[in-house]
Amino acid sequence: MECGCLQSLFGNTILLKSERRIPPKFDLLKCNTQQGLSSLDSLKLNFSTLAIQLKFASPSRHLIQFQSLVIRCNHPQNADIPRYYSKKEKKPFPIPIVELRRAARERLKNSNGQQRRGAPPPKRGLVVQRLIPVAYRVFNARVKLINNLKKLLKVVPLHACKWCNEIHVGTVGHPFKSCRGSGASIRRGLHEWGGAAVEDILVPVEAYHLYDRLGKRIRHEERFSIPRIPALVELCIQAGVDLPEYPTKRRRKPIIRIGKNEFVDADESELPDPDPDTPKPSVLAEIPDIEILPPCSKEETVLLAEETLQAWEEMRGGAMRLMKMYPVRACGYCPEVHVGPIGHKAQNCGAHKHQQRNGQHGWQAAVLDDLIPPRYVWHVPHMDKPLQRDLRNFYGQTPAVVEICVHAGAGVPEQYKPTMRLDVGIPTNVREAEMVV
Structure with missing residues (x-):
């Protein structure tokens, strides 16, 4: 080309x-x-x-x-990770407003004399049957990923800063002055490394559990009476996963619209009762921390790392498919996520200038990184050699899950090679780095 x-x-x-x-x-x-x-x-x-x-x-x-x-060049070598947005900036829309308006005008222009499309099943209160197996696979992939990461952390060292949310995979923490936590100016931006857990790798993103996803919006007074669960679990529940501890309403007939925001449920008395003996896909459970055992051999560690990478890709790919059918909203100012067609009304946004919005969230369409935030870490080419502060521009970055699996023996996925900069030669000293054009 x-x-x-x-x-x-x-x-x-x-x-x-x-x-x-x-x-x-x-x-x-x-x-x-x-x-x-x-x-x-x-x-x-x-x-x-x-x-x-x-x-x-x-x-x-x-x-x-x-x-x-x-x-x-078979693939780019200097691809950068997504930009870091400070707490004073609003996240951009996934699709600019100008493009949305242009697409709406095109649809209106091309729809003259044509029959109007019907609403998708989720807007009519139904569950998409072909996505139910996908929802179960995403749910099980999340549980498998958590269990495998607990085992890999027994053999792969992981450090977390005590003052900020940065983590590092390696025998010692990196020497870069990038700490933004409390007292960072006193430490001159240096991190204070300590132990890490799975929650530092997979950021917990919670959302309100909805009994009826088409019901009324959650009011500010109801914010403490409605349970909050992981947002990905809530997405799987709305897509068809049945969990006894989190009941949800399943309609078998489309709703009847009365107005723009008013509807009634259709009469389902004529339909036969669902068979309770119908087999359902199995659901995995998380292993308690006290029962976690490290892998016994090097071969078992490599197989565990490959399985963890596969679960990571399956979870993200399946979640992307579900988000195309079941809308997910994210606040443009804070990390709040809501699984549903419209965001809730709870005034609990504490981001920059929230007083001007009276604590209300600025809802917009969510992207995959809002639902499953990837924690990027510096790629360590050799575990026995710590990173050098003066050679920072030559090191790449990758999600923490991928970095842990690579150091455990798994192969590097093709889509993460550009940000890891595997084909970039790292100088041995500062003088050699100054000679690079």
């Missing part, structure tokens, strides 16, 4: 062919043949071949026409 070209306004073209490795943070000139120079683009873009054309003012007979400098 031709990624870009550098073209000037001269006569002949000279092309030189070669292959070489890309140093980190190496920027390329990317321009269009018709428009000339346009912008600077980083190697984090997906490209495989870059062709650079050079033209000279005076043509020569000894020069070969049409030669190019070709740089090959």
Whole structure:
């Protein structure tokens, strides 16, 4: 694939062919043949071949026409992790408002003379039958991931800062001055490392449990009377997982709309009673901490790491499928998440300038990272060699689950290689780092 070209306004073209490795943070000139120079683009873009054309003012007979400098790269090496938003910033919308309005105008323009689409099953109070097995797999993958991480933490060292939410996988904590916790200025940004638990890897995101997802919105006075459970568990329950401790209303007929926000349930007396003996998929349970045993051998550790990575990918992929059918809302100012078509009315937002909103949340469509936040950690190439503060720009980052599994012996997934910067050579000292172009 031709990624870009550098073209000037001269006569002949000279092309030189070669292959070489890309140093980190190496920027390329990317321009269009018709428009000339346009912008600077980083190697984090997906490209495989870059062709650079050079033209000279005076043509020569000894020069070969049409030669190019070709740089090959199978995957980007300098992809950055998602941007960190401070508590004073509002998270951006997944789809900009301008794009939503443009798409709405297009739908309105194309719908003239056509039959209106029916509402999806969740808006009519029904459960999507084809997604019920997906919900059970996501629920079991979450439980399996928690149990496996408890076992892997027995053999893979994990450190957590006592003052902020940063964690690090390795024999010792990293030396970077990135602490934002209490008293960080006194410690000059250095972390104070201590023990870590599974809750430091999988951030607990809770949401209100809804008996009826189409019922009235939760009021501020009801915020203490409604139980709160993990948001991913609530999503699985609304998608079809039956848990005795968290009952929910299951309709077998679509609701009857009276108004925009008013409806009545259809009469289900004519339908036969559901068979109580119908087998349901099995549900896993979390293992208590006192019953956790570390893996006995190296081979068992590698198999456990591979199984943990598979559960991580299955949980995130299944949750993405469920979120496309069952809406999830997130506050743009704080980490609050609500599983349902409309956010609740509890005035418990304590983010920046919450007094101007009277404590109300700024609800918007949630993304996968709002429901399952990945805790990014620095990638340690060698466990026996600690990270060096002066070589920070050469190290990559990856979710903590992936980093733990990689150090336990699992293979690196393809989608995490760009942020881990596995193909970037790390200098041995500061003097060698200064020589990098």
